[in-house]
Amino acid sequence: MSANLSAIFYLISGVLFILALRGLSSPETSRQGNFFGILGMTIAITVTFLSVGSFSSGLIYVLIFLLIGGLIGAFIAYKIPMTAMPELVAGFHSLVGLSAVLVAVSAFLNPEAFNLGSQGSIKLASLIEMSIGAAVGAITFSGSIIAFLKLQGIMSGSPITFRGQHLLNALLLISILALTYLLCSTQSSNFFWVLLAVSFLIGFLLIIPIGGADMPVVISMLNSYSGWAAAGIGFTLENSALIITGALVGSSGAILSYIMCKGMNRSFFNVILGGFGASEQSSSSGDKEHRPVKNGNAEDAAFLMKNASSVIIVPGYGMAVAQAQHALREMVDTLKKNDIKVTYAIHPVAGRMPGHMNVLLAEANVPYDEVFELEEINNDFANADVAFVIGANDVTNPAAKNDPQSPIYGMPVLDVEKCKSVLFVKRSLSPGYAGIDNDLFYKENTLMLFADAKKMTEDITKNL
């Protein structure tokens, strides 16, 4: 296949990838979008095989490895529970990062195969592109591994900080530039290996200071990085499909990071520099007094909801942890049988990744037209009888609106307190990740339901 023809096919698959993302603008077109994505990928892979043309004995190995990877991927895709999506996505990001590194190294070792010149005299532009692709890939890889470990609970979700951390990161970043320069001027492979090692280290150091609840930003950011890594390799390989995809994914991740930061009213740098929730905690815990809370049980909750005409459900990370989405849906079904209007209110940063709660509710067969975003539903709280907060905390905290001293002041929150009564399903009175108390707990019209989210929801259903 001629180079021009294959370039046209790569362009087509790039366009199909754009359509794949475009399809996600509504749930009706989304499945078609995913199909476009698969089609684009199939075209890209087929064209690559055809353009290599002369098949060496390597072909059989290529196919075997493709098959092994594909089977593992398919197996994971079918087995993974929906609550584990954040971990899965983080894990997949690390694979993109690592394959970018492997491709870059392979191109560095055998530049002839990629038309990049010969070993020891690789074209300058290619060398720079390769370094960028490899460095960003390595950062994505180690960063995602840390994110994965934190999400999976293998590593503590609390931020790890030490003195001089930012200085060290800055120095390492500068050294990347210096190493790239040295690599280009000397063509010595030693600099390339050091460059890779430093990049792996940066990815690791960048993510350890970021706390568990900031994971939505981290995952989006790593999503973005994996895109830039792919684009870097795309420039090296002079492949437009990769360049287009890299740019799409890069900007997609960047936008998601922005949305997540806005949902927390924090600047991107504030999140990246990390340590949130560690320092504030100590300052606020000093003057904590024990205020009385109204402690309720499933019967009280069922009574309140039975006499309501509209209920708004506010899910949070706690629902995911307790796997309570199916039990919740059963409770809602019972409520609906009693002609009670039920809607769901989702905060942009609820859960551990963008859209996390929506997927869980969709899994539990909640129709998506009953699920609303913050701006759409926030005015309805004033007219609703009961707000059922399940596993959420900080996103309902009125301190964000009326306490300028609060670390979350300015963050958009759900106006849960405007409801006639509020039901809080929580395991204990412990504060949320921001380490701040929630005034809602002590309000006259709040009933605390201390229990596992799933068990409590089931008990309420029995009492309805």
Add this chain to the structure above:
Amino acid sequence: MEIDPFIFRLSIFILSIFIGYYVVWSVTPSLHTPLMSVTNAISSVIIVGAIIAGLAGNSDNEFTTSNILGFLAISLAAVNIFGGFLVTQRMLQMYKKKKKDK
């Protein structure tokens, strides 16, 4: 004066960033998780480079380090491609509208 092909690739890159910007803003927030999994899958088009690396050069049965790294990259990217698209498919299938009668 001739324009370096790099400039053309750079143009594609910059324009794609803009396309990505507008397309992603139009994605409904409830589909942000599938958005991440599908972007994950499509960024694995990096497999193209891995295949070139894996198939490069030799006709005899000896593989260079470059080939072997290519093979590894192929399987990693394949995990992502199959896993990413299938899990997206699985998620999207769950998004249903309210049924009128029930």
